[in-house]
Amino acid sequence: MTVVVRAESVNKSFKAGNRALDDVSFTVRHGEVLVVMGPSGSGKSTLIRTFNGLESIDSGSLEVVGIPLDSDHDERQIRRIRRRVGMVFQQFNLFPHLTILQNITLAPIQVKSIPKLQAERRAHALLDQMGIADQALKYPAQLSGGQQQRVAIARALALDPELMLFDEPTSALDPERVKEVLDAMRQLAADGMTMVVVTHELGFAREVADRVLFMDAGRIVELTDAEEFFTHAKEERSQRFLNQMAH
Amino acid sequence: MRHFRRHPVQACFSVVLLGCIAWAIWSTGFWLVQQAEWSVVSGNLPLFAVGGYPEASRWRPILWLALLVLLTGFTLAQPFLLQRLRLNSTMLSWSWLLMMPLGLWLLAGGGVLAPVPSRLWGGLVLTLLLTLFSGLIALPLGILLALGRCSELTTARLLSKIYIDGMRAVPLIAVLFFGQLLLPLFLPVQIEINRVFRAVVAFALFAAAYVAEDLRGGLQAVSPTQIEAAAALGLGPWQIQRLVILPQALRIAVPALTNQAVGLLQNTSLMAILGLVELLGISQSLLANPAYIGRHLEVYVWLAALYWLFCTAMALMARQFERQDPSNLIAARRS
Numbered sequence: 001m002t003v004v005v006r007a008e009s010v011n012k013s014f015k016a017g018n019r020a021l022d023d024v025s026f027t028v029r030h031g032e033v034l035v036v037m038g039p040s041g042s043g044k045s046t047l048i049r050t051f052n053g054l055e056s057i058d059s060g061s062l063e064v065v066g067i068p069l070d071s072d073h074d075e076r077q078i079r080r081i082r083r084r085v086g087m088v089f090q091q092f093n094l095f096p097h098l099t100i101l102q103n104i105t106l107a108p109i110q111v112k113s114i115p116k117l118q119a120e121r122r123a124h125a126l127l128d129q130m131g132i133a134d135q136a137l138k139y140p141a142q143l144s145g146g147q148q149q150r151v152a153i154a155r156a157l158a159l160d161p162e163l164m165l166f167d168e169p170t171s172a173l174d175p176e177r178v179k180e181v182l183d184a185m186r187q188l189a190a191d192g193m194t195m196v197v198v199t200h201e202l203g204f205a206r207e208v209a210d211r212v213l214f215m216d217a218g219r220i221v222e223l224t225d226a227e228e229f230f231t232h233a234k235e236e237r238s239q240r241f242l243n244q245m246a247h
Numbered sequence: 248m249r250h251f252r253r254h255p256v257q258a259c260f261s262v263v264l265l266g267c268i269a270w271a272i273w274s275t276g277f278w279l280v281q282q283a284e285w286s287v288v289s290g291n292l293p294l295f296a297v298g299g300y301p302e303a304s305r306w307r308p309i310l311w312l313a314l315l316v317l318l319t320g321f322t323l324a325q326p327f328l329l330q331r332l333r334l335n336s337t338m339l340s341w342s343w344l345l346m347m348p349l350g351l352w353l354l355a356g357g358g359v360l361a362p363v364p365s366r367l368w369g370g371l372v373l374t375l376l377l378t379l380f381s382g383l384i385a386l387p388l389g390i391l392l393a394l395g396r397c398s399e400l401t402t403a404r405l406l407s408k409i410y411i412d413g414m415r416a417v418p419l420i421a422v423l424f425f426g427q428l429l430l431p432l433f434l435p436v437q438i439e440i441n442r443v444f445r446a447v448v449a450f451a452l453f454a455a456a457y458v459a460e461d462l463r464g465g466l467q468a469v470s471p472t473q474i475e476a477a478a479a480l481g482l483g484p485w486q487i488q489r490l491v492i493l494p495q496a497l498r499i500a501v502p503a504l505t506n507q508a509v510g511l512l513q514n515t516s517l518m519a520i521l522g523l524v525e526l527l528g529i530s531q532s533l534l535a536n537p538a539y540i541g542r543h544l545e546v547y548v549w550l551a552a553l554y555w556l557f558c559t560a561m562a563l564m565a566r567q568f569e570r571q572d573p574s575n576l577i578a579a580r581r582s
Contacts, residue, residue, distance in 0.1 A: 052479055082481035093476035097494045097574040106490060107480035139574045159480065 002030040003063075004163050004194045005051055010060035012046060012218075020046045021057070022218035028163070028196055033189045035205040035226065036198045038215035039241065044198045047215070048165045051196070052085045053078030065162050083111055086156025090168040092148040094140040094155070100127070101136040104155045112159065119158070126154040130184050146177030150184050157188075164188065166197040202245055206230050214238045279548075287542040288549045291533060295553075298369015298524045304361060307353040308372040314349070315375060318342055319560050323567065336571075347383060350376060365443040369524035371553065373443070377515040377525065381450035382508055388451060389458025393496075394488065396459060397466050407459070414456035420517055422453045427521045446518055454511055461503035465496030498572060505565035509558045516554075526550060 005028035012021040020043045028034050036044045049055040051064050056073040063069070065084045067077055094103050104123040108114040114122075127133045130150040132143075140148055149169055156164060166185065170178045182204050189195055189208045199205060205212060209226035214235070222235045233239045288295070297308040322339055354376065356362035368376070395407030414422070426449030427442065434440070469492050477487040497504075519528035530546045533539055539546075 054475055054479060079481055079483065082479055087479040089472065089476060089479075091472060093472050095473065095476070095491055095495075097498060107482065110486055110490065111481040141574060155480070 003027045004030050004065060005196070006063040007050075008061045010047075010050065010062060011058045012043075012050065012055065013058060019043075019218040021050070024060070024218075024220055026213065026220060026223055028194065031192050031194055032210040033195045033197065033208050034211050034213055035209035036196065036213045036215065037200070037205065037241070038221070041217075042215040043218040044215055045167050046218075048087075048167060048196050048198055051163070051165055052082050052087055054087075083159060084161055085163045085165060086159060086161035087165040088149070088152050088156055088167065088169045090171050092140070092145070092152045092172070094148055094151055096140050099137050099139055100132075100143070100151050103140070103151060104158045107155070108158050123154070123158060126157055127151075129187070130154050131180070144177060145173045146180045149173065149177075149181045153181075153184055153188070162194060164193055164195045166195065166199065168198050168200070170199065170201060200245070202230075202242075214241070216241075278544075283545050283548075284542060285545060287533065287539045287545050294370060294529055294533065295526065295549075296370050297372050298529045299367050300369065300372075301363060301367060304356075304363055307356075307360065307363075308368075308370075311346075311350045311353045312372055312375070315346060318346065319564065322564050323560070325567070326571070347379060350379070365441050368443060370529045371526055373523065373525040374512070374515050375557070376443070377446060377450060377518065377523075378508075378512045380447045381454060381515075382511055384447065384451035385454035385458050385507075385511075386504075388455035389462055390493065390497075392455055392459035393462035393466060394493075396463055411456045411459050414453055415460075417453075419453050419514055420520070422449050423517055423521055425449065442523065446521075446523060450511065450515070454507060457507055458504065461500045461507060462496055464503065465498075465500035466492065468499045469495045498574065501565060501569055501572075505562060508561055508565075512558060512561065513554060526553065 007027070008025050010021050010024040011019065013019050022043075024043075024047065036047065038044050046055055050057050050062060050069075053069065053073065057069075057071050059071050061068065061070045064081050067081050067084075069077055069081065094100075095106070098106065101120060101123050104126060105116065105119040108119040108122065109116055124133065124136060127136055130153060132147050132150055135143060135147060135151070140151070143151065153164075153169075169185070170181050173181060178201070182201060185195070185197070185204070186208055197205075197209070206226060212222075212224060212226050212229040213220060214222040214229070214233075214237075216237055222229065222233060222238050224234065229238065230242070233242060293305060293309075296312060297305055300308055318339075322343075325336070325339065352358070352360070354363065354368055354372065355365070392407045392411055395403040396411065398404050398407075423446065426445045430440070430445060473491055473495070474487055477491040482490065515525055516527040518525055519531060522528070524532060527550065530550055534543060534546055
């Protein structure tokens, strides 16, 4: 089974003495859905942001979609990775001055030099897949949060990524909008996409995740099969977290 | 009425104030209709429009003026005409850009048109020419300066900052003086740069500093997460600026840039002091004519009306642009 992300003793700190990532080592396998959980400030977001170079690392080494990335933060390597790794943010971060269609076709046209018509055809197909085919010519401000987040997923998919990163994709949504985004992600997982998802959605994690990575204070506390994590988590810290989430 | 009975002082004050306003309106109206001698204006309309432009070729600047007014009308009526005429905003933008070379060609001549030296240009046409061209040059220059000012490169940032701060510390009239009177002294005698061109460049260099500062506000208002989102898609630093940041910053800066454009139009009147016969210049030379002695008020009221008309047209077009902006970027900041 091929490895999509390999992290070896990755360290990162924002302030001296305060470790955001503390000796993190693990791998993400092709086609798997890895859910990253943990209390806020535990380094979950920082971790997945190092995968596409949005955060640099202080020491250790990373290999993402076969491209090595270490503490010297080489821009060329990072851009090669970014073309092949999609990311979805908590706050959607759509480009407000562009239509939905333009949001999705921007990167394919500019980064991959795909002809406009072809990029648009693909964008329409992706919007259809996300269940918002009729929104193509609107602007982000005219869409609901759930719709915007689905556009953001379509935008990331437009580059045909080998890995999708989700940074708390449902945390900024109204409760009744969460399901439509999670459904889109479920479908993506069912299609065999390799996904790393930072989320607090226990139901989603239990149902879709292959493995769960539980973090606290920048360290990996536990990395196990999802089934096992939710039924009998080994570590006391994970048990406490799950107990609190359940209430 | 109950309010007035309870507050007699306020009531008195209101009555006096209303009386003053009524008197002002009545006397102004009386002057406009009865006392003013409008012949100084009505007899010299072509002069106000085109200045001392040779009579045989007057149709050229007047045609340009007419086209400008027509285009302004189309732009303002766009929401109503959009469906009926299949006009779209891209076509309008291109038409506006096209007006520049067209105006220059109509005024200066060349090809099939007889050449007319720039010292004969004047009046409203010259005012609009100065405004449009210096605005057109100041905008890209201001964008470059703003990008430099926000750049991570220390040299670029420092140079932009020195330029912007320097330009803003100098009064416009000094910059214009430099362009008109001092620049020719420094240049060899053989090189003679057209006076209108020198004025346009001086205005543009001056306005660019202010445009840069307006844009810097826009650039800073664009959320850093936009840069992250664009970077995560694999876009390079220049693509991010050009495709994601600048378009948003420009939209956010529209109200401030409108201010600059209106100010620019009014500031062109400073060129009258330096001998260009634009609107104010032509009015002054008219007033020097013994036939029109003492007609200052009429001429200046007429001038004020003209400036008001063109500034209002500009402001209306900008407001319409804001209202039409489908991304709501401008409206979002306004509310």
